[in-house]
Amino acid sequence: MTHHRIMRMGWTLVSMFLVGGLVLLPACSKTSETPGGGDGNSAANQPPAVTPPAVTTKPAAGTPTVAAAGDLAAIPLELPKPRFSGTPKNIPPGTRVKPAPKGPAKPRPPFMAPKGVKNVALKKPVIASDMEPVIGTLDLVTDGSKEAVEDAYVELGPEVQWVQVDLEKAHKIHAVVLWHEHKDARVYHDVVIQVADDKDFITNVRTIYTNDHDNSAGLGLGQEWEYFETNEGLLVDTKGIVARYLRCYSNGSTADDLNRYTEVEVYGLEAK
């Protein structure tokens, strides 16, 4: 029996592989030998009063981090098809795009949020700074279609423009995913996302993302990197912020000075 051997080994850490991983059992006895015992484990100077961890593969009930992890699930995000492969090597002049790490591009890991979180922006009403779009209609922003195909986006005029989604009720928002036009690796400028409690963005306005590092949009300085549009879109971790209205700004792209929006998704739950 392993337990009897532990008692003989004195100041020794005995490692046991369990179903869930490696559990270290500090053992104590009255003999005083060289710590470590040559068993390959170095953490041998623990006080003898330490209670060995419970040998269990189930997390203790009521442990906050473990309990929270059990309530999380990947958001039900479905990506549109990519229209090009890889990330461009050359950063376009005049942009502030974070250089890609070496090696093949990795897909974005699933975003975890409380179970039940879904896209609460789907089919919700949209208004914009330009209520007469150059191309398309504003309902395309929340129609659920994200593919980079013709007629899938709404195109607003030049300079700073915005689209705004009314979630119709206050929601606890865990993530926002935004696709401008992603048929090529363009970079949109002054990407700013704000939430507010009122449709005019006067009450409780909060900026949840901004990469406007020179304040050319006049909404405040932003520290985020600019980025290439891809089928993954921009995912912003909004950490459960509560709001009803969401507004996305842009100021043209490296392709032209117009502003195309393919889809905005807001992953959240109705606020209690």
Ligand SMILES: [Ca+2]
């Ligand atoms: Ca759409």
Ligand SMILES: [Ca+2]
């Ligand atoms: Ca700027």
